[in-house]
Amino acid sequence: MSANLESALPIRLTVDDSDSPSDVMDSLFLGRFTTGEQPYAHSSSLERVKPGRTLLPPGATVLRTAREDSRSATLAEGEGWTLLARRWSRGADVNVTATSAELAERVVKEATDGVQDEPEPQPEDVSMGFWYVSPQRGPHRTTRRISAGTWDEVRPNYSAQVAGAMDGLMKITPDDVSGRLLLLHGPPGTGKTSALRTLARAWRDWCQVDCVLDPERLFNDVGYLMDIAIGEDDGSGKGRWRLLLLEDCDELIRGEAKHTAGQALSRLLNLTDGLLGQGRNVLVAVTTNEDLERLHPAVVRPGRCLARIEVGPLSRPEAVSWLGTDEGVGREGATLAELFALRRGSGPASVPKQEAGAEAGLYL
Template structure:
């Protein structure tokens, strides 16, 4: 069977709020998404939630004993879980692993069960954290046929102390407040314009910043900033408002490279949209 083939699937289910229909163009590795939605409607489950986070887990082994169905492709593994024995009647979960990111959807008849199920899944798929050997998780955003998606990778980074002497004194003085442990962004966020010719160490310095901020900040890299600032308003909202880790205390650093013309006052004219 070609797992990349698609099929038109229609699901109708009776629920307390009436008859609803699901109609999707499906790729078989993502069949669990529609199965999850169909069961939520069929069983009249009132409450759902979703979350995603970078994870150090690389397999679904921890939850396979609870799997109703599984799906695998070269890039994605997913499992639809019956967690009723753990959390009560009609509780469901869908978990997917893709590129170092755990994405979960949970459903329960009682609202209080949702954070309990998510907490259990976070224990099964531990969030990735910066390690002592200076490996930092980074989330990479892109926009495709299914909308905004994110995958996570762990990359090696230097400390600022190791590389600071590679930069001119004046630049080191400008960067010192950013890498200082007492730094806090302004209320509502802060824009940092980092510019210079290619090969001057901008990306390397950003990697060092990721290490210095590791205890309080998650790094997100937008692969296609021209789409983010283009016609896809849903993409911009998804990236800016994303709260996948659920931790209100941590910051999010959004990195957009080569975006000078996209931030200019005449950006639309420069990019041919004016």
């Protein structure tokens, strides 16, 4: 079968020094699919692959291999099918074209059977999905386990007023859900992201949490929005709610939104309590640095928000208590990022954001 792999290409390719062996393998893999010789395709994405697994089904004939640092690609074939397997770090993609849909699905299953390496879940870890648009695959979801403290551990990082509001939010159950929009607003570095990670842990028994990495594209791409609205089950049980995290959406929800942003806002509201959200257990959490007075009135109208919490700096007494000293703490108090910078000796509470370091970035 390998003799006609190159001849299956319906076009003539010109290769120069900007192309890699992997680029050539992509073209060879798609040849039989393009001509219609193998008109069916099936694929699978794997988060963690056990070391030493080939990702090839029994009886496969290897046609090409390419390796570069931690990445590799293998092109193989069998009777009526062609396979391209790509690996990077611990993840992999397996793509198969075949003469029938059943054959393509069977080859993928045989190639990936038993290769998943599931880590031992840690009590402090939370499974979180991440959505983004891939240039090759379109809307795509991948999962990661992230560390998240309990609310009791994280609570001292917030002012008394914010902690009191968060207390009720952390205890919410599906029976308590009224609004579908969760709004966290306040200056940078006050701990909005940290609160959302903790919320993901507090709700993990009943809610699947997904972070949208490109929210500015989500509400301007109807196909992407529909994929996320339909969702992707995490396999942990039926009837679970989903919480979509959209960070730093200032332009989307501010009051003077431009026409394009206004269209995106309408789609956001349609997802939370319009036709698009009907029959779907979807919550949306939005973080913004905007003041409440500058937010669009449609966002903050009564009944729409499950919670609307302004996350501000700690007062001076609270900041001094958190830090254990008053050195470097100004009269107005300090944000959580500033306190972590002070703890590391990075400077006074007015240290610029770009000097706050990676650890402070976890508390934006």
